[in-house]
Amino acid sequence: MSRLVSVSDLRVGFGKRPEQNEVVRGVSFDLDAGETLAIVGESGSGKSVTSLCLNRLVDFGGGKITGGRIDYTLSDGKTVDLASLPEKRLTGIRGREIGMIFQEPMTSLNPVHTIGEQIAESFRLHHGLTGKQAMNAAKEALERVRIPDAARRLKYHPHQLSGGMLQRVMIATALSCNPRLLIADEPTTALDVTVQAQILALLSELKRESEMGLIFITHDIGLVAGIADKVMVMQAGEVVEQGETDAVLDNPEHPYTQHLLKAVPHFAEGRAVRRDFTRKSEARPVLSVENLTVRFPVASGFFNRRTGAVHAVDGIDFDLMPGETLGIVGESGSGKSTTARAIMGLTKPTRGNFSLGEGGSVAAHGDPIQMVFQNPYASLNPRLRVDSILAEPVIATGGRLNAESRARMAELLKRVDLPENALTRYPHEFSGGQRQRLCIARALMLKPSVVVLDEAVSALDVSVQAMVLELLTELQRDMNLSYVFVTHDMAVVERIAHRIAVVYAGQIVEIGDARSVLADPRHSYTKRLISAVPSIDRRHQDYRLDTTDVPSLVRPAGYEPPQADWISYGDDHLARAEA
Structure with a gap:
């Protein structure tokens, strides 16, 4: 197989002095055509920033490549260094040569335009299709990712679709250009297992047809086992382990890789269910x-x-x-x-x-009855302090913010393992897991x-x-x-x-x-x-596309x-x- 991309000693920093604020330090890897590299790591490990460097989208987020090379082989056989390529050249590479599927579809899709308009735009820009041709191609793209009633959903706006459906729209848009390198940043996080398998089947099909290279960013070790040829584990901006998939999963050498493997919940076909509850016939629902x-x-x-x-x-x-x-x-x-x-x-x-x-x-x-939503970033008001956020349900139900309410706040913060001084802080000062704990505390305010x-x-x-x-x-x-x-x-x-x-x-x-x-x-x-x-036991699965109709x-x-x-x-x- 021919070499598609070679990254050597990549360094990325943010802020006015990026050299002093590096979040990616010395990352190196190679990827051949038709090969899949899985980049694994927790939030803040630098895996997404690394991927954004390959099409230089990191430049638009306040980041700067401070060192290293990204050698990419174009479809005409020429090799260019993407790290130093001028923006004018990059516009012809993004989308057509290098496609990207982002993790959060709600922030990647324009809420003003319909789904059909946004997918058709890709066909107009990269394939020269116009009008009805572009819209028909958009419909076929939606059908390809198994969205039912594709013709009708072309007229939908993003807010009318579920998170999983929106992610499929994003994948359809990225695949529309048949890129030679596809970067998938947690593309199946919001999807159920059957659709996830279909998305992996789509990616596998493209790989077989066009020898597309795939960089797959994920925290799901089971997915890594099924799709990846090579694995690269990142922690705090550095590569701590990389190699062939079987070698890394079967014999992890770095403690962080071992920690990730232990943390992933493995499906045990009912053997791991809880045993701390028994239904009693006399109990009332x-x-x-x-x-x-x-x-x-x-x-x-x-x-x-x-x-x-x-x-x-x-x-x-x-x-x-x-x-x-x-x-x-x-x-x-x-x-x-x-x-x-x-x-x-x-x-x-x-x-x-x-x-x-x-x-x-x-x-x-x-x-x-209270609710905890999926996205802790979207369900907490960024302008309110934590004490005001926890007070919201009390005030909304006609209660008063008194000493008892404040004592309840302190008690709940302790229960969800957050410090009491969190009350005076804002949501952006917490990690994703801490924000979800805040959402749980807010839901419990009214007992x-x-x-x-x-x-x-x-x-x-x-x-x-x-x-x-x-x-x-x-x-x-x-x-x-x-x-x-x-x-x-x-x-x-x-x-x-x-x-x-x-x-x-x-x-x-x-x-x-x-x-x-x-x-x-x-x-x-x-x-x-x-x-x-x-499953971690299912290695290098041959995903096949399921062509059965999704019921309308x-x-x-x-x-x-x-x-x-x-x-x-x-x-x-x-x-x-x-x-």
């Missing part, structure tokens, strides 16, 4: 959800008449007991986050009943009985993720909290949930005891989810789904009968 249905109208035609509806959630039922965790798992767009938002009253349900343990509705008794956690650990590094999960378990045990835990990560749900509800196309298809569902899945969709979970959630006006038939597989294990 702390939360009951009955026939929850959420539909969004679809209008078309000159008069914008309603022609159907998106059946985002279709007849979901479950009970949550005191001290219990219900894990809700499923693909992005399956309706699991919509379910969580409907329970909180953030999305208006079309129909359905919610009741708390004391018999009141959730709307009537808003205090006992709720139920906490809804929507992908609450998916944006965190693996070691931080493990600490937050341990914290949630301790808080639940000490305060008798009940959790509705929404996630796409099967290894995470195995360690936090007592019961699991599997959601597919807006409906629960399997529900029951966590150990039973994970060890003995009965519905075909649950089996597919579990079979797609990455758009139904004609007046459509009602048929009554579900359930099959029992034990005391607490039900699966929907399949046709």
